[in-house]
Amino acid sequence: MSWLTDHVRPKLRSLLQREVPDNLWTNCESCSQMLLIKELERNKKVCPHCGHHMRATAKERLAWTFDEGQYTTIDLPKVPVDPLHFRDSKRYTDRLKASRTKAGLDESLVVAHGKISGRDAVVAVMAFEFFAGTMGSALGEAFLAACRLAVLQKAPLIIFTASGGARMQEGVISLMQMPRTVIGIQVLREAGLPYIVVFTNPTTGGVSASFAMLGDIHVAEPNALIAFAGPRVIRDTVREELPEGFQRSEYLKDHGMIDTISARKDLPALLGRLIAMLTPQQQDDTPSKTDA
Template sequence: MSWLTQYVRPKIQGFLKKEVPDNLWKNCSSCGQMLLIKDLEKNLNICPHCGHHMRASVTQRFEWTFDADSYTRVDLPKVAADPLQFKDKKKYTDRLKDNKTKSQLDESIAVAHGTIEGQKAVVAVMAFEFMAGTMGTAFGEGFLAAARLALLQKTPLIVFTSSGGARMQEGMLSLMQMPRTVIAVEMLKEAQIPYIVVFTDPTTGGVTASFAMLGDIHIAEPNALIGFAGPRVIENTVHEKLPEGFQRAEYLLEHGMVDIVANRKELRSTLGKILGLLSNKTQSSEKVA
């Protein structure tokens, strides 16, 4: 080894190398542009170059949706952690532990209540950062708790969906959450409590096949993927080329499955206006009765 390789090169490399934290930059998942995370968060995780709405955490959803310092998180019911004693490459209990550590959440749903543009509401947010927002028994209990709270407070329930579907580690118990969530929605409808669904990217699987498509009003973020099976699976099944933008928010808006496609920066005001209109309608109905 020459002195150039042993001494000079390391000196030059050390001089040129800059200490850059790993969590300082992030690439847009759509256009690939490198973005400063601090600036991205100020822009509500919307890419300033292509307008792509990147995924958001539960805490960010609550902060962006509720009025400042107006909301309170709700403790959700506890359930058996591993009802089927499931194990693949690793134990299900270990997967849950890892996801709890990474996401700082107990499950794939979080619930809070507060005000949106001065209007009271209960908000449930699906956490894609926790096992891809999959539905398990704990999720079902959380959804029921959100519905019951909305019934108790007589306030609208808003659900932000983001999920890969049912959780395979809980088998049939996971699929049972589909009818359970539907029953919870029916409880709201019978009590004439407004139920609003906000589709975010992605909303797929059993979530789409159950409570997500039963809203009184459906709102979606731009270009959000919304469907049961993915476009690639459908295309391979039917052996036909799918239409441009198939299963995206704008496509569903054109075909009547979504009522509003709202930019994230306008979402709070949009929800506030809707809640105000629904509140006035509810008060008028009570006076007539």
């Protein structure tokens, strides 16, 4: 028995049991179904069972939005790293360093330009993976750079919002980015250029109270949280039960704050149609196949 126990049984177990990598599967946050990660990525991080739209990185959104995933990012203006020398349980500079390492980004906004449905467009994407997409002075400068690039290229500006709001480590400097971004939008308006906002989950705080709510067209992904203060804070303040789906995309569309809701797979085509309608002069300026 010792031979069978010590040698044969372990051999059989090793043949029958295969090691499964930890990063092969994940669970849907909404329906808890187990999902193959590669299949989920092919489906643009949308659950095939319940349609739940999971969070996506800034780089993924850029690749999904531009034609054939081809785009060019721009270098963004540099700002003072820690203007208030802020420290809580950690130094602000240490938190920034950790976020940059984790996200592979310099800040919470990425700006790129390329083609959408064959037409020029400037796209800014807020990166929730960087410091929860919070708005500091660097984001304000990046947003203004996106506005200037759109004016230079005579192209529409599209922004994907995803944010926890103003960055408390920068105090009033963060709050000052609210009027600064509004000025950037005014520059677009004076140039006659469209400004399209795509709300993703979540969009909250000072971002929703400034440039996120000033689009010419408001598009949202399904069931995205779009709010200034979250529903728990409001419920505790007013001491009343809130309507079902309060502050979600569908509720806001029914109440006139969102123009349309689009599934992630349909977004590039929708944005292409909006650009075509809002910038018909681009079609006149684009060489036709017969002219080439």
